[in-house]
Amino acid sequence: MNEKEIIYFDNAATTRLDDEVLNEMLPYLKDYYGNPSSIYKLAQKNKNAIERARQDIADIFNCRASEIYFTSGGTESDNWAIKSIAEAYKSKGKHIITSEIEHHAVLNSCKYLESQGFRVSYLKVDKNGLIDENELKKNICDDTILVSIMFANNEIGTIQDIKKLAEIAHEKNILFHTDAVQAVGYIKIDLKDLGVDAMSVSAHKFYGPKGIGALYLNKKIKVLSYLHGGAQEFSKRAGTENVAGIVGMAKALELAYNNLEKNNLYVKDLRDKIIDGVLNNISHVKLNGDREKRLANNINFSFEFIEGESLLLMLDAKNIFASSGSACTSGSLDPSHVLLAIGLPHELAHGSLRITLGKHNTQKEIDYFLNVLPDIVKKLRDMSPLYEEYLSKK
Amino acid sequence: MNYSEKVMEHFNNPRNVGEIVDADGVGIVGNKKCGDIMKMYLKIKNDVIEDAKFKTFGCGAAIATSSMATELIKGKKISEALKITNKTVMEALDGLPPVKVHCSCLAEQAVHAALFDYAQKNNLEIKGLKMPEDAKEKTCCAGKNGKKCSCAN
Incomplete structure (x- = not known):
């Protein structure tokens, strides 16, 4: 890229x-x-x-x-x-x-x-x-x-x-x-x-x-x-x-x-590639929202042990622009009211990543994203006292 | 987020990340609920902080302030390290956005918590050092629920 x-x-x-x-x-x-x-x-x-x-x-x-x-x-x-x-x-x-x-x-x-x-x-x-x-x-x-x-x-x-x-x-x-x-x-x-x-x-x-x-x-x-x-x-x-x-x-x-049907099919295919790619290659990740009754372009993950803003900044450094329900991106202390409403504990709500695709996104972009994401998550987890705590209890 | 170049530089290349297995003092502040947890490890010899390492769960500012705080206290005498406040950390990072000031407080508190742990383990009394509120109650250092940040904002 x-x-x-x-x-x-x-x-x-x-x-x-x-x-x-x-x-x-x-x-x-x-x-x-x-x-x-x-x-x-x-x-x-x-x-x-x-x-x-x-x-x-x-x-x-x-x-x-x-x-x-x-x-x-x-x-x-x-x-x-x-x-x-x-x-x-x-x-x-x-x-x-x-x-x-x-x-x-x-x-x-x-x-x-x-x-x-x-x-x-x-x-x-x-x-x-x-x-x-x-x-x-x-x-x-x-x-x-x-x-x-x-x-x-x-x-x-x-x-x-x-x-x-x-x-x-x-x-x-x-x-x-x-x-x-x-x-x-x-x-x-x-x-x-x-x-x-x-x-x-x-x-x-x-x-x-x-x-x-x-x-x-x-x-x-x-x-x-x-x-x-x-x-x-x-x-x-x-x-x-x-x-x-x-x-x-x-x-x-x-x-x-x-172009609704055409765009939906296209975007949905990319969406599912990201969902499957992330769930299959990164551990301790949860897909938020319904798997079926979901917008064709929406993906929302929670990554355990890491915080959303840090994740966004590291993606930003790779020129990947996404969003998070982390409190730190909103200027308030509470993370997304939506993620709390679906029952996520605070730390998982803080560790969320929202990817919303569009008709301009390409397969090449998805591949690049799936290629760089595991290292970013690893880097942040290696830095996280929560991950350390998890490993010590394992 | 409008971070200074210095903050971004420390975020992208954080100094002193990790654990010290035989640390002389370990402090942990913040909580999961607020989305910021800092853990500070210190190696202390003859009243001097010989090494400092950290692990942080938190936003860009939390990671950058942890990194800067460890840099500022390394090689310092305990009495000198205690003089490093959240303001010192902020200034060294060329400032923080207002909503992120509490991260610098957390960094100050993490150092204090680790020093307090060292003092307790060695039955020492360090002048001017109290158990930080954030370590005691595991609250956010941001005035939530009416609780004011205990360091200088």
């Missing part, structure tokens, strides 16, 4: 913008600079581009264009969905159900609502990160207004049975939101079939630009204005639109959907 080549294994964090998407965006960053809310041709062209993108996205997800709202990304979509549903339906009840393994955009929105007098139940997950339907049923109260469960987990890749969970909520007339940020691009989503009432999407997870996302809100939902100002986004989210971002997201989604 050439010194200058980089191996990007962090596609759940963000992805490289597709050239085709960039080309679609460029005119809107330069020549078509008109404000879509103005009436002259230069502006109307942009207004049309936004509405075309909205329709294209709606067609892909099988919903109405008027049910798609553009946002700045997954975090904003999650905040908007959860807080505005809570606000709009609080006269019906003040209880919300979510899970322990949600993204912080959901968890901290819920924490905020707790400070505003709402009650939130955080569903536990099993050792693979799956939610038990009965747990959801048990936690539903008379005053439950919303259930928010992520489609696929960003850390361990576990995919939930969202259709089933949404059905359970609907039996009790409860609204259902899903954070589908990691799922879009890997799972075909048909909203008519899935049945959720709200869904968060972020473009930069599927080779689109950063700073743009969408929120699907079913027509039947009472939608409160979120940003007050002009009449953009059906007067629900004011502010001049990110035209280039919107156009880019629609293009990226189209490409992702057209």
Whole structure:
């Protein structure tokens, strides 16, 4: 592997913008600079581009264009969905159900609502990160207004049975939101079939630009204005639109959907080569998350006796860029809440490595990674007092 | 993580990694829960630290501070080694990101814990040396649960 080549294994964090998407965006960053809310041709062209993108996205997800709202990304979509549903339906009840393994955009929105007098139940997950339907049923109260469960987990890749969970909520007339940020691009989503009432999407997870996302809100939902100002986004989210971002997201989604099966097969093959390669060649390693119900691009290992940040730094030195649920990478003392929720002891949660593949990764990169990893793990274990303790007890 | 070149240099080429089988003092601080454990081995002769080795489970800063601490105390008299604080270690590494300061505390505490072990084994009283909190309670040296780091931040 050439010194200058980089191996990007962090596609759940963000992805490289597709050239085709960039080309679609460029005119809107330069020549078509008109404000879509103005009436002259230069502006109307942009207004049309936004509405075309909205329709294209709606067609892909099988919903109405008027049910798609553009946002700045997954975090904003999650905040908007959860807080505005809570606000709009609080006269019906003040209880919300979510899970322990949600993204912080959901968890901290819920924490905020707790400070505003709402009650939130955080569903536990099993050792693979799956939610038990009965747990959801048990936690539903008379005053439950919303259930928010992520489609696929960003850390361990576990995919939930969202259709089933949404059905359970609907039996009790409860609204259902899903954070589908990691799922879009890997799972075909048909909203008519899935049945959720709200869904968060972020473009930069599927080779689109950063700073743009969408929120699907079913027509039947009472939608409160979120940003007050002009009449953009059906007067629900004011502010001049990110035209280039919107156009880019629609293009990226189209490409992702057209190539979904092909890319999934390709990435899954690489994923399984890494999983098998690591489990067969390094001892005291655990694969976190479900082996089958897992995103095609997600790998999450825990290496006993070593700490995640050190592992990342040593991989970085080899130009391999990955991620960890170690506390040291987050600036807090606690390791990943997801890894703790699936029951990992702290030391194993600290010793985690997340590899999230993408369509640009190659077999050669996988081979190189599998070649250098055992030595890195060995070097860190040789330095570890925990490994020394283990060997002395053996 | 925004580490200085010095930190990265010590992380990539840590000095004095290993064990001393017939160590005169061994100290262990930190705990698994926090993701940092440092074990320090000292060989002491005539009041002088002749050799120091370490093993560390932890992040880049934890490994770099362990490495630097062993470098700083080797060849020093016990009284001089006690003067080496977390600040000394940090400065020698050209600084640490704020969230990593506790790693330098842990390095200081590991040296103190090893010296305390030496003093106990030899029935000595070393002026100014107490059993470090981190070794006694095996807590994190980062003010978790209201516990403040016992060294100078």
